Amino acid sequence: MTDLSSGMPDIIRIAHTIFTVTDLAASRAFYVDLLGLNVLYEEPDALYLRGVEDREWTLKLELAPQAGVRHIAYRVRADADLERMAALAEREGLPYRWETERDRPRMLRMQDPFGVPVAFFRESVTHPWLLQDYHLHRGPGLQRVDHVNVMTPEVGKMRDWYAKELGFRTSEYTEDDEGRIWAAWVQRRGGVHDLAMTNGTGPRLHHWAYWMPDAMSIIRTCDILAGARQPERIERGPGRHGISNAFFLYVRDPDGHRIELYTSDYITVDPDFEPIRWHLNDPRRQTLWGAKTPRSWFEEGSSLEAFEGGWVQAKEGELKGIPVHVI
Amino acid sequence: MTDLSSGMPDIIRIAHTIFTVTDLAASRAFYVDLLGLNVLYEEPDALYLRGVEDREWTLKLELAPQAGVRHIAYRVRADADLERMAALAEREGLPYRWETERDRPRMLRMQDPFGVPVAFFRESVTHPWLLQDYHLHRGPGLQRVDHVNVMTPEVGKMRDWYAKELGFRTSEYTEDDEGRIWAAWVQRRGGVHDLAMTNGTGPRLHHWAYWMPDAMSIIRTCDILAGARQPERIERGPGRHGISNAFFLYVRDPDGHRIELYTSDYITVDPDFEPIRWHLNDPRRQTLWGAKTPRSWFEEGSSLEAFEGGWVQAKEGELKGIPVHVI
């Protein structure tokens, strides 16, 4: 008889996040009316949103007294992979429990060794996508969930753990002269990343990202936010990342949660794909064009829910300072 | 004392048209919900529409038993130019009268020597544009009126008359080996054309055109029409015209009126700009990429209102046949 909990869990991809927000109407105006996310379900205190290619909700907004992130969730290949995750949690003494969410009947909620609330599920109710219902697209037409970015003072260790225990492969990373890892982009899906880790006071959420159909739809996002007299929602970009080669834009929602719109990276399916190393002080790393990054982008992030409720206490690490190219 | 009616009228640009339509709700669904034209006024039997840059209505739809075109209108520089137009009509025995339209208190309605119902006005109520209200743009974001295209069996004569009497300058034209003009693009505004004339049974309206912000917004139009399960509204394109160098798309409204979406031509303000000649059978003329044109595009057009009511009887001319590049 096979031990279903042995072996490495097979994680397919990043899947969803749940944000708490303090004013659901304001959040709706931002995510639905301006960014054009599609509403799958609307409850008195919650909204379930998705991009036009998403067959399931990928962002849930929950009304709460404080803005934060309940968890970030990954999809696994088989039910056995959930058992493997639970066995891993047992083995490492990581807190975990079984939960449900709408359309997700069985979800393993745990805390990773770095304090990040993560969840895993196999089964999800799917819905017809809107990909070819172009007449129903609104605003910039956010297409599908792409990745999550987490701030942590332990990037090196976190990358190693996700590689060793969960099979995440590194596509790019930032290193200083002493060989310390400041940031890492790791993937399961064959793209540049499902998960990025960047150095900073943490654990906190840095951003949640949607894939866009093209660069022009990202530029349209800027125009729409400016048209709505909310240019302050635009934090950084548009620009071309050196890392990932993607065309990007960072916007902040009414509670300060950061969303990245992202397009046009590359594929990483080859087994011999060699991770790309960037030096910490390379000005082309963050923006290929050399543009400076606002300080807020390095310093601000969303609180993460603690396993027993309340919020994880973010801590500073030993790697201090931010890169030279800051406004 | 100056004779206000002497001299050539100074026509600024093409300005508006009025279509009669047989189902106003169907037309509204097409022009407003899918193409995204903005509604300035909505009356029980009429809609006044504009693009996001237009400061005034540029397309009026009127409910009527038969689909057709009431007139096409140009804006003139001064009130004296209207007097000059009236004097021209008197001189040439062209029927004319003074009319009003909503936001256009004084409009000279006449019939040109080729049977086309044209109107001229100086004064118009203007409205704040929506150019930078990007959050209010819908669908492909039609930007501003660009030109009109009329089918006539008398292209050569018509071009000459518009040049001599109204100062229209030719930017491009199509000619056969015998020096007969099959089509001409003429302008007042410094672009490629305010008015095009193409050989065919006429006079009829061939199409009414809006300027688009870029080629991608034209491609989005195709996607939106396809998403709405109305691909049959797409008649020709998208493609790049040889003539004008513009990126284009032709769509047909529920009554068959043809609309062109058009972008990226060139300027013609130099006095020594030499009209570009295309040979009738050059395959790069209609679509630089050599794509074939559907037969309907050559054969179908909208009826024009006769001066005394009813519809102008379109006639065949001596130039028969359509170019070789037809589906």
Add this chain to the structure above:
Amino acid sequence: MTDLSSGMPDIIRIAHTIFTVTDLAASRAFYVDLLGLNVLYEEPDALYLRGVEDREWTLKLELAPQAGVRHIAYRVRADADLERMAALAEREGLPYRWETERDRPRMLRMQDPFGVPVAFFRESVTHPWLLQDYHLHRGPGLQRVDHVNVMTPEVGKMRDWYAKELGFRTSEYTEDDEGRIWAAWVQRRGGVHDLAMTNGTGPRLHHWAYWMPDAMSIIRTCDILAGARQPERIERGPGRHGISNAFFLYVRDPDGHRIELYTSDYITVDPDFEPIRWHLNDPRRQTLWGAKTPRSWFEEGSSLEAFEGGWVQAKEGELKGIPVHVI
């Protein structure tokens, strides 16, 4: 001791093809000067080409008396997968042999049960990519190999074999009322397809496809071919496929080999991704916008090299006729 040849081979992705061409200079002018493929190696009788993201050559052109296709090649995960392929060939009595190509020291060349010459390799010399060397991109900037499309009168059987023996998963397919499969799109990489099979006299190559950075780069391809007075190289498009949702263009090289430029499809990594079924006569299937397809696109293809030399004799199948939407 493990039997390295047991189990299903793990194929990573489509990798390269080798075309024979009858005029290498003419082919170079097309692929390098107009399309902008990058030359990795230039030999007296051969060119090794790649897109800007490709780390290895993905299209080899060989001078030969007749135009055709030597083989299409896939990359496998491990050396053991090559043994598994050889074992499969033995088991099924498929002809195979070991070959080498420049930068590919060990390649298994075989004939699949449908007469298609295929090759498999694990090891390849890789080269620094040009993805971020934007100043070196030329023309439309073809980015990376995306897929191959093969014509066969046995689509249903071929799809089943590739699924059962090689683990290709179906993303979309075309079916008639009697449940007969006319075309199938199958993948290993998590995109829409590495391999497509379409009904027709075969086996022949229908096309070889490159991923493009965006729709505008595809439009630029049309402009460049038209600028070079070669509009006849454009066979079909640009347009939006119903199947795959991709924006596409088909061009023909000087020997008639068909190349597709392709962008903006979707991901298929979820295990429960349900293949999308299209009815044979759905006009939105081939082009979402309803555009008609030229007859040549259905009827013409490239000859495939037979295992013992010479060319595979293409045969008609029982499914006759082509879809209704043809020019």
Add this chain to the structure above:
Amino acid sequence: MTDLSSGMPDIIRIAHTIFTVTDLAASRAFYVDLLGLNVLYEEPDALYLRGVEDREWTLKLELAPQAGVRHIAYRVRADADLERMAALAEREGLPYRWETERDRPRMLRMQDPFGVPVAFFRESVTHPWLLQDYHLHRGPGLQRVDHVNVMTPEVGKMRDWYAKELGFRTSEYTEDDEGRIWAAWVQRRGGVHDLAMTNGTGPRLHHWAYWMPDAMSIIRTCDILAGARQPERIERGPGRHGISNAFFLYVRDPDGHRIELYTSDYITVDPDFEPIRWHLNDPRRQTLWGAKTPRSWFEEGSSLEAFEGGWVQAKEGELKGIPVHVI
């Protein structure tokens, strides 16, 4: 007998500028190899460049010991307009002389009342354009000269003089609470501007601008400069101007001359077009998206050649300070 020198000169449009540069090879690498301007003539110490739509050279680079601007030139409608300019210079005591340039047999070179070296010509040798020779376009495909921007401490007076004496019409302007004009955009051609004046130590050239086919070609410019490891050439943008609504990018050449790439503004041909007023401190004015502007953009400019040789001494004015949105 008509006095040819009476009346207002009829200026058609901005036409060319002549930059002195200190390293012609470095300038060539920037303008030709990276930006893709077309070389009409190459002399030992000079290059004559143009965009793909330009029928004549629009930027001349001259090797000289110091970088600066010899003059900026406008095209006039008729020879009589040159006489009118000369008469104006006589009347106002402005220094002037007749000069020639390659392809410009007769050019009136004068100094305007604000110290700006300007030239006027009617006749120019024209060349076949490259607009539809897309296979010959290089890099981002700069299309045609669009406008010039001059820094002056006397914006209000300068705008009034250009309006009164030369018929320039204001499309947009920046004003403070005391009604002082900080910047003005004025036009002859029916677009947003041929000439802009911005407050600052002057007279100096702020920038010389080319029209681009679309926003994506501007983004490609950034990628190309980054690819060539010259991100420092990118000074500001890409972004959307509030003023003019144009999508823009500012780059600096090897001598520091500033070039703007610009697209997608609007037309201003209507006689009742009402100039758009922006308040000095409106953050959407410079970049609709609220992006900050680097200090160098406000402070640096190119020296202008004095009428008698040497360089005009730039002076500070009474309007001090730069807007709040600065990096």
